[in-house]
Amino acid sequence: MFLALRELKHSKMRYVLIGGIMMLIAWLVFLLSGLANGLATDNGSSLKNMKADAIVFQSEVKLYLHRSLLPMSKLDEVKGVQGVTNAAPLGMLTVTTKDSDGTESIDATMLAIQPESFLAPKVIEGQALAANSGQEAVVDKTFKRHGVKLGDELKIQSSDQTVKVIGFTTGQTYNHLPVIFTNIPFWQKIRFAAPGSDSGIQNPISAIAVQSQQDGITDMLNQKLSGVETVTRDVALQNLPGYKEEMGTITMMLAFLFVIAAFVLAVFFYVLTLQKSNQFGVLKALGASTSYLAKNLLGQIFLLSLVSIVVGAGLTYLVAAVMPGEVPFALDNGVVVVYSVILLIVSMLGAMISLRRIAKIDALQAIGKVE
Known part of the structure; x- marks a missing residue:
């Protein structure tokens, strides 16, 4: 040297x-x-941070969450498969919201969950969703850049529904859009407002998140259940549109x-x-x-x-x-x-x-x- x-x-x-x-x-x-x-x-921090090992989609939809529809009754079938320790329903919808002043449009992804399930996000400000939350939501902190505050009401365009912001979370985006977490019934009211949009499925959801410590649980679910395609969370992330x-x-x-x-x-x-x-x-x-x-x-x-x-x-x-x-x-x-x-x-x-x-x-x- x-x-x-x-x-x-x-x-x-x-x-x-x-x-x-x-x-x-x-x-x-x-x-x-x-x-x-x-x-x-x-693109997919909500999937990446999701406390799930596998996700059950409708079959033949290319693992696209926005195209997948399953009946809520499928949840009990999933829970009945040996090796599944927990399962929770998930709904997805891309929406455009208006702030409380009605001056700014904010594109977002609405994810519907059961508030008591493991899919509930960690709240950094405000309060979490409750079982009787109604038209309330926890949103990603990205909404703060648009001036949204706790207690504000967001108008869902293309519908007459509004949602009240009761909490903020972080690290929750999907398809490059901030996520709005709400409950399943409210999501269904917006997602299936048009007659026939539910394809005749009773109490529809988009997918089912699964927790399991057993190897090969995806193959087992695919064998035991009909009309579904189950993949690991990482595979679902890789198959996000454009990822x-x-x-x-x-x-x-x-x-x-x-x-x-x-x-x-x-x-x-x-x-x-x-x-x-x-x-x-x-x-x-x-x-x-x-x-x-x-x-x-x-x-x-x-x-x-x-x-x-x-x-x-x-x-x-x-x-x-x-x-x-x-x-x-x-x-x-x-x-x-x-x-x-x-x-x-x-x-x-x-x-x-x-x-x-x-x-x-x-x-x-x-x-x-x-x-």
């Missing part, structure tokens, strides 16, 4: 520019990872960034190695081994990459602190660490071309003694 540190100190501007490029690449990687995690959270497409696009962008980082660093350090061929030749003539020179080059790249990645990560956390709440951005510390390690590995791999060049340098040719 002696030579590496001496050179970094001597050619500050050269290595500041290289480190700056590496820092920008790392910064972009971390920003994209935060955006990917934010989009995933914004795979969003994650796939950002994952591809991240992969290209890692490849670009490898090529950029490989080219930079290869060019520098070519420029320093004479110096390396002199050092070899003085007795420096190829392994010694290689260790110094790798140490130089490792130190430069590490500092650049740390600075990039720091800038990302700074951006996250000032990011507007409307932007779906969420940093995962574990992902930041993993991507930092990958960037370090990519940087070291990019140095392999330079190491090959160092190994081929002939001391006499490099110092111009032999043509």
